[in-house]
Amino acid sequence: LPSLAYSCAQMQENEAKAAKASGLEMWTLMSRAGQAAYHTLRVHLLQGTKPNHITVLAGKGNNGGDGYVVAEAALKDDINVLLGQVGDHMSLKGDAATARDRFLAAGGVITPIDDAFTIPDDTDAIVDGLFGTGLSREIRQGPFTRAIDLASKSKAKKLAIDIPSGLHGDTGNVLGTVLSADATITFIGVKKGQFTGKAPQHVGILYFAGLGVEQAFDEIVSSPAAELVAFNRVRHRFMPLRPLAAHKAAFGKVVLLGGNNGMSGAIRLAGEACQRTGSGLTRTLTHPASQQAVMFGRPELMVTAAQDVNAFSHWIDWATVLAVGPGLGQDDWAQGVLRLFLKHASKPSVVDADALNLLAKSPQHNPHWVLTPHPGEAGRLLGIRCPCT
Ligand SMILES: NC(=O)C1=CN([C@@H]2O[C@H](COP(=O)(O)OP(=O)(O)OC[C@H]3O[C@@H](n4cnc5c(N)ncnc54)[C@H](OP(=O)(O)O)[C@@H]3O)[C@@H](O)[C@H]2O)[C@@H](O)CC1
Numbered sequence: 001l002p003s004l005a006y007s008c009a010q011m012q013e014n015e016a017k018a019a020k021a022s023g024l025e026m027w028t029l030m031s032r033a034g035q036a037a038y039h040t041l042r043v044h045l046l047q048g049t050k051p052n053h054i055t056v057l058a059g060k061g062n063n064g065g066d067g068y069v070v071a072e073a074a075l076k077d078d079i080n081v082l083l084g085q086v087g088d089h090m091s092l093k094g095d096a097a098t099a100r101d102r103f104l105a106a107g108g109v110i111t112p113i114d115d116a117f118t119i120p121d122d123t124d125a126i127v128d129g130l131f132g133t134g135l136s137r138e139i140r141q142g143p144f145t146r147a148i149d150l151a152s153k154s155k156a157k158k159l160a161i162d163i164p165s166g167l168h169g170d171t172g173n174v175l176g177t178v179l180s181a182d183a184t185i186t187f188i189g190v191k192k193g194q195f196t197g198k199a200p201q202h203v204g205i206l207y208f209a210g211l212g213v214e215q216a217f218d219e220i221v222s223s224p225a226a227e228l229v230a231f232n233r234v235r236h237r238f239m240p241l242r243p244l245a246a247h248k249a250a251f252g253k254v255v256l257l258g259g260n261n262g263m264s265g266a267i268r269l270a271g272e273a274c275q276r277t278g279s280g281l282t283r284t285l286t287h288p289a290s291q292q293a294v295m296f297g298r299p300e301l302m303v304t305a306a307q308d309v310n311a312f313s314h315w316i317d318w319a320t321v322l323a324v325g326p327g328l329g330q331d332d333w334a335q336g337v338l339r340l341f342l343k344h345a346s347k348p349s350v351v352d353a354d355a356l357n358l359l360a361k362s363p364q365h366n367p368h369w370v371l372t373p374h375p376g377e378a379g380r381l382l383g384i385r386c387p388c389t
């Protein structure tokens, strides 16, 4: 996969420019997109076995157009095709209308997705061309939800064209309902929402086809929406090779605050993570009841344990960077730890877990902090209720 990710608006605004810069017609892009989807279906999703029957679900835009290209290719390979169309196929425009006409000319039949529409039990695969980058709002009850419900109940393998329908390509949020895929084939650029939010649950294996314009596209869009960080690709940026004569004091001192009585696990895991990702020295400041649990089997972790949090001051001064919150709790000890941390708030710090919950009660902003809330903690910080809690 490429490492740059884009928003749906960036895709829609720049696809035509990238095609022009590459000397290609838009129809060529749709044709290549459909062919790439058909290839993915046959080679990856069905692992080279020839299906007897496939179902293609087509919406009202170009995502549906890609679906018609898949359907035409399947017909030409003597595969039976059920082409389910939401709405009147005569309202398809431009390249999608061209793809429809080619499918009809190849002997295809269009079946409207109405109350009588069903997907046969013996269909081998379902190709989702309902919505791509054009999904703009919640999907309301009707033919789209009927198509998605039927496909979701089917045991057939599912291939999403560009984006699983119902998943928003910018956020990975589900807009009402979603057609979960076993695989998704996306075009020209990957979309940010294929990685965030609920995406991992619905995208399946993600395949990419640049359609011959990906390079022009990357050059035209100077500020992508996100960069995908594959650890092995960037590890030298974050963890440069160390001089052979280096020693531990050259790589910073991390101090972690948390690990209240009965909650030693998170602070120990955080400490282990620091050691694994390059910290020279790592010290945890915990409640006395957690001291043994943090230290056992981890001799490289240093621990200072105290009931009186003032004993931690020296070590907070000592630190290069801080992290506060794992297993912190919210009792008097925890509040004392947070108060002490706030006195040193100008050090680069990660603020996590119960430190965020305490912070939500008297919010403050600090440019030296990285906050790592889960959705429930984010809701508390923002003063909104997260439906996930
Ligand atoms: N351009 C290119 O170069 C290439 C594009 N390619 C392909 O095109 C795809 C983008 O196509 P697209 O822009 O036509 O959008 P698409 O996702 O098909 O849907 C738009 C339709 O959905 C409708 N609609 C939206 N939300 C709705 C809702 N909740 N409920 C109901 N309706 C809703 C919306 O209606 P409207 O908002 O206008 O009322 C409109 O009718 C892209 O993902 C890729 O697969 C490839 O061929 C490669 C080359």
Ligand SMILES: [K+]
Residues within 6 Å of the ligand: 063, 128, 129, 130, 131, 132, 160, 161, 162, 163, 164, 165
């Ligand atoms: K789709």
